[in-house]
Amino acid sequence: MTMRYYQPFHRWILFFALFAIAPSYRILAQENSDCLGCHNDRSLNGTKKGKTISVFVDEKRFGLSIHTSLTCVSCHSDLEGKELPHTEDLQPVNCGSCHSDEQSLHSKSLHGKAIARGDPLAPHCTDCHGTHDILSAKNINSPTSPLKIPFLCGKCHQEGAPVQKQRTIHQDHIIENYSESIHGQGLLKKGLIVAPNCASCHTAHSILPHTDATSSISRKNIASTCAKCHAEIEAVHRKVIKGELWEKQEHVLPACVDCHQPHKVRKLFYDQGMADKDCMRCHDKPEIKSSKDNRSLYVKYTDVKLSRHMNIACSQCHSEVNASHVRPCETIKKKIDCASCHAEVGTQYQKSMHGMLIAKNDPNAPNCKECHGTHAILGKSQPTSPTFALNVPVLCARCHREGKKAAVRYTGDQHEIIEHYAESIHGKGLMKSGLTVTAMCTNCHTAHSVMPHADSSSSINPKNIPATCGKCHHGIEDQFQQSIHAKLVGKTDKQLPVCNDCHSAHTIRRADEAGFKLDIMQKCGRCHEDIAKTYFDTYHGKVSQLGYTKTAKCYDCHGAHDILPISDPKSHLSRENVVKTCQNCHPGATRRFAGYLTHATHHDPKKYPFLFWTFWGMTTLLVGTFILGGIHTLLWLPRALKIRRELKALERSKQEQANREKENNGNDK
Amino acid sequence: METINNPEAKEYLRFSRLNRILHILMIVSFISLALTGMTLKFSYTGWAVLLSHLLGGFETAGNIHRAAAIIMFGVFFTHIYDLTRRKKREFGSWKKLLFGPDTMLFTKKDLRDFIGNLKWFLGIGPRPNYGRWTYWEKFDYFAVFWGVFVIGSTGLTLWFPEIFTLMFPGELINVATIIHSDEALLATGFIFTVHFFNTHLRPEKFPMDIVVFTGRMTLEEFKHDKPAEYEDLVKKGELDKFLVEPYPPIVLRTVRVFGWIALSLGFSITVWIIYAMIFAYR
Numbered sequence: 001m002t003m004r005y006y007q008p009f010h011r012w013i014l015f016f017a018l019f020a021i022a023p024s025y026r027i028l029a030q031e032n033s034d035c036l037g038c039h040n041d042r043s044l045n046g047t048k049k050g051k052t053i054s055v056f057v058d059e060k061r062f063g064l065s066i067h068t069s070l071t072c073v074s075c076h077s078d079l080e081g082k083e084l085p086h087t088e089d090l091q092p093v094n095c096g097s098c099h100s101d102e103q104s105l106h107s108k109s110l111h112g113k114a115i116a117r118g119d120p121l122a123p124h125c126t127d128c129h130g131t132h133d134i135l136s137a138k139n140i141n142s143p144t145s146p147l148k149i150p151f152l153c154g155k156c157h158q159e160g161a162p163v164q165k166q167r168t169i170h171q172d173h174i175i176e177n178y179s180e181s182i183h184g185q186g187l188l189k190k191g192l193i194v195a196p197n198c199a200s201c202h203t204a205h206s207i208l209p210h211t212d213a214t215s216s217i218s219r220k221n222i223a224s225t226c227a228k229c230h231a232e233i234e235a236v237h238r239k240v241i242k243g244e245l246w247e248k249q250e251h252v253l254p255a256c257v258d259c260h261q262p263h264k265v266r267k268l269f270y271d272q273g274m275a276d277k278d279c280m281r282c283h284d285k286p287e288i289k290s291s292k293d294n295r296s297l298y299v300k301y302t303d304v305k306l307s308r309h310m311n312i313a314c315s316q317c318h319s320e321v322n323a324s325h326v327r328p329c330e331t332i333k334k335k336i337d338c339a340s341c342h343a344e345v346g347t348q349y350q351k352s353m354h355g356m357l358i359a360k361n362d363p364n365a366p367n368c369k370e371c372h373g374t375h376a377i378l379g380k381s382q383p384t385s386p387t388f389a390l391n392v393p394v395l396c397a398r399c400h401r402e403g404k405k406a407a408v409r410y411t412g413d414q415h416e417i418i419e420h421y422a423e424s425i426h427g428k429g430l431m432k433s434g435l436t437v438t439a440m441c442t443n444c445h446t447a448h449s450v451m452p453h454a455d456s457s458s459s460i461n462p463k464n465i466p467a468t469c470g471k472c473h474h475g476i477e478d479q480f481q482q483s484i485h486a487k488l489v490g491k492t493d494k495q496l497p498v499c500n501d502c503h504s505a506h507t508i509r510r511a512d513e514a515g516f517k518l519d520i521m522q523k524c525g526r527c528h529e530d531i532a533k534t535y536f537d538t539y540h541g542k543v544s545q546l547g548y549t550k551t552a553k554c555y556d557c558h559g560a561h562d563i564l565p566i567s568d569p570k571s572h573l574s575r576e577n578v579v580k581t582c583q584n585c586h587p588g589a590t591r592r593f594a595g596y597l598t599h600a601t602h603h604d605p606k607k608y609p610f611l612f613w614t615f616w617g618m619t620t621l622l623v624g625t626f627i628l629g630g631i632h633t634l635l636w637l638p639r640a641l642k643i644r645r646e647l648k649a650l651e652r653s654k655q656e657q658a659n660r661e662k663e664n665n666g667n668d669k
Numbered sequence: 670m671e672t673i674n675n676p677e678a679k680e681y682l683r684f685s686r687l688n689r690i691l692h693i694l695m696i697v698s699f700i701s702l703a704l705t706g707m708t709l710k711f712s713y714t715g716w717a718v719l720l721s722h723l724l725g726g727f728e729t730a731g732n733i734h735r736a737a738a739i740i741m742f743g744v745f746f747t748h749i750y751d752l753t754r755r756k757k758r759e760f761g762s763w764k765k766l767l768f769g770p771d772t773m774l775f776t777k778k779d780l781r782d783f784i785g786n787l788k789w790f791l792g793i794g795p796r797p798n799y800g801r802w803t804y805w806e807k808f809d810y811f812a813v814f815w816g817v818f819v820i821g822s823t824g825l826t827l828w829f830p831e832i833f834t835l836m837f838p839g840e841l842i843n844v845a846t847i848i849h850s851d852e853a854l855l856a857t858g859f860i861f862t863v864h865f866f867n868t869h870l871r872p873e874k875f876p877m878d879i880v881v882f883t884g885r886m887t888l889e890e891f892k893h894d895k896p897a898e899y900e901d902l903v904k905k906g907e908l909d910k911f912l913v914e915p916y917p918p919i920v921l922r923t924v925r926v927f928g929w930i931a932l933s934l935g936f937s938i939t940v941w942i943i944y945a946m947i948f949a950y951r
Contacts (some may be wrong), residue, residue: 011925548727595839618851
């Protein structure tokens, strides 16, 4: 609290020192008694700007004042060295000759500027502090003591006072509201002099409009002003707002007064301000329609009261309402900005694909309410919420199902994502088994930071995918980070695989399903082309091509997520481990057994000469045999045909003979 | 002349009951081995995948392959056992068996027949006087010996690699794979083309010669096919010893159905091999 109603102590020392020396140089002593000789006469009048005024000075009260040890001419310096009694009017006292700091603050303040303008309502020092009877602010009888300040300020700022009526004061019922506020009640009812009074927030002398950046009540400074008493309040408000941002992004984030209205500060937000019932007076009617676009403006109040925002007043979201209007909402110009409370989420959303489209005014872009709903908004842990895990795929499908507005503008290679997801292991886990912990759209894509995979900050950017999958599959991510595929990141130009390159994105399957097992060779083969080809030349590869899943596939020997080069001692195929790896399937495997070439080809005479020559030896034998056999057969063919013809002819002649004999027999009969 | 028109006429018995059974078992096991083995060899073709599934999946196909291999080993060793038994009963010594007139070993006559045959093919000589076993029949016979040894030994290596590599380096399994697979290709290719032509599709026998199932051939056929043997038997007066009653038509029909199945499977496999080698080779 700033309570600088009196000078710091050292100034007084200086002052007294000067005062003690001064008289010795004076020719004419001007004691206070000289002045009071005339001025303690109650009937003594003088003139000020042509008006007759009393110039009586109450010696007793002056004696009690904080200036009692000063001489009259210390303040009324224009009389110094003058003949007494004087006849001319005195100049106004310049308090700033001693109180220079206060004076300069005051001059720059609203009050000071009003004085400079010649505003007759502008307060001078004496209007608050008094004249000859100035008391220390510590003195409870002083008008500047904490308990009196609301009344002091209220002289001008209470409802009906000329200042409040004739000058532009944005707040109304200031004193009334204050006295009912928790601050006012603390001060005035409980008598807590530490409770904030007007000057605690507005300062005593440096009173500035909230639009002035240097004002204690400007948006920029209000937080630190409140924090003078409410230290650590940021910690309390962490759920609402990230405290440190208050001062950094004052335009984006709510200031204290956005929720806790000035002068009406209560524990409950807006309790005394716009009450929901004021809104519901109109919006409770089912037939209420917008005059602009004829959309229904009906609000089912029970929706709000059952929603996540049950304790939030209408006007907290529909800000800019003005309670003094008959239709308080007519002053609303902006759309609801959820980010005023949900600041962090708001920032994420703005950077997301959805948010960027909104910024471009794209009609297809989803805003907060598209997913979260409006008045009936529910938390994601509530099963009936559209953002509940089980409902998210349905929610995203509204736009991302094939043919819908997001899917038609999508140019990537993922299609029928909703259908594929539903058939995937994640989709089955979620939708068939009802496991709410199963990965759904937002687990991988995030809820508010949805970005295309090409964006390096996207959760599905290849760089970030291991971490994204690792959120659930942490153990696998650990293994993967040790593998050659992860270790080479940044050390090679080749594109290294991450989770989805083998497991796919939306069609992800259980790794122990036959389909996955058989597919994996093609997946590895996309990069390891030659080695995959030679794999298919050998037993394991041929067998797996026939759809047999129990045979050794890439990962059975090389490892899946922990794949390492054979030269690495930790590799499954290092000299130390290879026999053990073979033994997984061939229990009797020995080191010699492990010498089997799982990727051999008989087409490479340099690498595998014995296979090459065996193959060509066998092929020569085969071709030679066929040539000899073939020639023999072909040469035989014409003779064989001739024999066939002869046999047929023979048969025919026999048949004819038999027929003739039959006929003859018949004729004989 | 009467033998053709008279079904009651006796027929010459060329193959013993045991040999006929062994040949049937050989056909069954050979085709099973070929079918299941080729699915693996040509696993890159859609046909192989389809067939593998039809056979009950790769695992079952593998079991069929091994079971068939056991049958074929059984056929092989039964034949060897039969030889030793017949050596004792009919020949008395290996020498008589191996170097007698009906030997399976190649003889000078075979060389003469081969040259004579080539001349006959080219129209510059008469048809040779074939004996009980022609040289191409002997070739088929020894091809089986060679095949069982080469394919059988490499097959066992692949079946029991863990035992094999107790003695030999693992790379020999790769070598064994190539030998097993290519020798099998040779065997199936040869049987389903050259053997099929030589014995069944030859225009004079077309579509098939069922003597190996019935064991019986008409005297007419016998005289034409094996003139030297016929003359020899007539000269010795032993022909009557080998004459038996022919089988009733139902048996012949059954045999023909079996023969058709075996032939069709063999041809299908051949077509598939050609397709896989030429159009889908990798």
